[in-house]
Amino acid sequence: MSGTLCIDGIAVPFSDGQTIIEAARSAGVYIPYLCHRPGYAPYGSCKLCTVKVNGRTNTACTLPAADGQTVISNSPDLQHDRQRITQMLFVEGNHFCPSCEKSGNCQLQAVAYHQNMLDNHYPHFYAQRELDASHPDILIDHDRCIFCNLCVRASKEKDGKEVFGIAGRGIHKRLIVNSPTGKLKDSDISVNDEAAHVCPTGAILVKRSAYLAPIGARIYDHHPISEVACEKEVIKAGEASGYPSCDQTKLAQNGGPDSHYAATMPPAPDIKHDR
Incomplete structure (x- = not known):
């Protein structure tokens, strides 16, 4: 079944099986998210995509699109x-x-x-979490993990390995490595695994691509995430602007992306770098 819903006054068509966020993205309408990724089962943990649907709040990444829905996203x-x-x-x-x-x-x-975030507003937590650099190709900075579960889901659903897991609750919640020692070096993760490339922050890094482009020489998007999140073009090396690249499939650094890490979707991160 297909139909049309309305997002902030914009008529958005949808196809059978699409969620609100998928329909919005197909129509070029940006709804913020961090834990969603096309091709993955709906998860709804980050709550950034929360919208009002016919007056009730729901997460746009989990709620199926329905004909006649009135969705408010930018109130x-x-x-x-x-x-x-x-x-x-x-x-x-x-x-x-x-x-x-x-x-x-x-x-x-x-x-x-x-989100026009100009300050942190809240006191800093200063969590003490370890950095695992034991693997020859991949590094985990546990202090930068936002518990989006993308690496957990990627390892299980896409790589078939279950390298990662989440343990604990509240302030004791943490990302764990399913290996005899709890270290990444003793797991069966590979640098080519999707789980190594889905992190939306700096928590999981491929060592050989780290600082490949110095911070002062990086390529930036010409427009903010709300305008580029649904685009599929690759920015050519040498183009520069003032916005952080929200879509790492579009980022071309030092001469352009390498096909070694094939992009699967924008705007969630899939780094394309030389090994």
Whole structure:
């Protein structure tokens, strides 16, 4: 079944089986998110995509599109809530952008720009979490994990390995590695696994691509995430602007992306770098 729904006054057609966020993205309408990824089962953990549907709040990544729905995404209260969620993510972990390898190439950073986040608002948590650099190709900075579960789902659903898991609750929640020692070096993850490339922050990094392009020389999108999230073109090397790249499938650094890491979708991160 197909039909049409209305998002912030815009008529948006949808196909059978699409969620609201999928229909919106197909129509070029941006709804913020961090834990959603096309091709993955709906998850709804980050709550950034919360919208009002016929007067009731729902997550756009989990609610199926239906004919005649009236969806509000950009109301002041929803924008305020998204900004507060983003601010809480920043203070909960080590998200000091100037010192992060993903700065300028980070979906969380791009969302913060979109939400007009000018400060953290809340006191910083200063969590003490380890950095696992034991694997020869992949690094985990647990202090930058936002618990989107994308790596967990990618490893299980796409790679068939279950390398990652989430343990604990509340402030004790943490990303774990399913290996005898709990270290990444003793797991069966490969640099070519999808789980190594889906992180929307700097929590999981491929070592050989880290700082491949120095922060001061990185390529930026010409437009904010709300305008580029639904585009599929690749930015050519040498183009520059002032926005963090929210879509790492579009980012071309140092001469252009390499096909070694094939892009599967925008705007969630799939880094294309030389090994």
